[in-house]
Amino acid sequence: MMDTRDSIRPVGPVVIDIENITKDYVMGEEIVHALRGVSLRVHRNEYIAIMGPSGSGKSTLMNMVGCLDTPTSGRYGFNGRNVAEMDDDELAAIRNREIGFVFQTFNLLPRANTLRNVELPLIYAGVDPETREERATQTLIDVGLGDRLHHKPNELSGGQRQRVAIARALVNRPSIILADEPTGNLDSKTGEEIMSLFEDLYRRGNTIILVTHEADIARHARRTVRLRDGLIESDDLMTVPELESMALT
């Protein structure tokens, strides 16, 4: 049993409420059970790392949480709405307004400048041009790129590109930020900078879900969920002493 007295129980409202979901794929003649019954509850302003070796169902879970895919069975509540029963347009709307994706390879549009890349979610949300530019600019200033508004992605360093991607994820004020190996393509120093940006975002009240296989990166989160063979192996909250040691660094 976990010692709950020594850890910080999250108390905010539930954002993600996954109950016993499964996901099966048909690969040729075989059925692959990627997820075999996973339950996960995420509260507002949590900072969670999802870890696991490849083939553990980590990516499938991330796609599920990110509303890119729907489960074969089980229930997925997002802010109280059942995602499992949504159609493609409703899923697109959830991705647009409630989820901010940050990818390992940044995935910026190469021909669009920084501002335009960050405006993109607002365009799909139907925000008017003036508000759009204002919000995108402000978000870019928040991630420290106020002086790079009109640069193309290929004129930016890796760390700067990832900051643009994070600004894009933040610009629609989503309920969660879903980062998939966000430091995987960065050197360790830049990686640390990005992680401290996440820490900053977390402290400002954002909910962050980090998918990674690196323990060093996962260490930044307050809660770590480990997957193996499509099942949750462990779900650990950071203990108070750990938190204290973190505050010292």
Next chain:
Amino acid sequence: MLFSEIVRMALSSLGANKLRAALTMTGITIGVFSIISVMTAIGALQNSIESGISFLGSNIFQFAKYPVNIDAGGETKKKYQNRRNITYRQALRYYELMQGNAQEICLKCFGRDLKGQAVYNGIKTTPSLTVVGTNRSFLTANAYTLSYGRNLNDEDVDLARSVLVIGKMIEKRLFPHESPIGKVIRMSGHTYTVIGVLVEKGTSFGQSQDDICLMPITRFFENYGEANRTVNIATQPFSTELYNRTLDKGISAMRIARGLGANQENDFEIYTNDSLKSAFISVAGVVRIGAFVVSFIALVAAGIGIMNIMLVSVTERTKEIGVRKSIGARSRDILRQFLTEAVFISEAGGVVGIILGVIGGDLLALWLKVDLIFPFGWAFAGLVVCSAIGIGFGLYPAYRAAALDPIEALRYE
């Protein structure tokens, strides 16, 4: 999503592949150009014909062996070739029968087989003069005017004099510094004395009308033979009111001259300005249909080109589509984006085609010396067709893009 945003996205992705977009556009441009240029030129011609160009002199009707457009080919062409020629004897018989019933009767025989080349004092004209054996009525019948000197007269015909009335072009070429009247020139193996010069008439349908030389029809037959030649007969009534009555008399006289029985069909053609106009219009119709078919084929080919390039583009941009979907683009947003690109290529090609087509068609009109036009109807139709092509051939690639699974698309490298 705002339409302006979709257009902006389409322009930006087309801008990334300028050459490719331009090449794809070119197909549409060619298709639209071919139809618009033909429609412009024909429209301009028809306009000027309907506003009163005369093929023949005013009120004139004409009998001839061949119809205006014998390009019908095959059996029809044979039918006309097998017709008896209108001989000089028949023509003279008609002339006699119509005496007192018509103002002018012009008998004319064109020496199309002769290489008409005139030589004077070592200077030569081009070997493509129009040589005509005729009488005094040619000028009236074919709307020429005498500049100076004299016209052919009945005596010239009766005596088969070796005299010529020449067109302005011949005068300019052979007699730049002197009067040609009374000078002897050599043409197609015989010598002639120049008696008159015609006023410049310009070109008609791109052909000069000033490289003509007229001689008495009797002299023409004597010098170049009568066999295998057919005579055209133009008749001018005394007045416009008498036109129909004179035409009826003329047809009867012609039937008598040709020796036709009561239940035999006319074995000659009747030209009137109206029949020539309608002949032109029917030729124009055929040319239009031809242009239509060519354009249609070109546009279908161009449409397939658009589809091809859009499919390539969808594959190339799979990752982009995945990213767009992950940040909230709906399938219909992606569909619209790609469809707009296809329509844009098509429309841009169409607009260029229309501009070039109007320029091309009007240049032709300029050369034919008719008024210029802008074919609004065809231009509008062109734009509609281009939109239809863009949508028609862009739909499948756009649908493919929209239907991509976001997870697969994101994973695509």
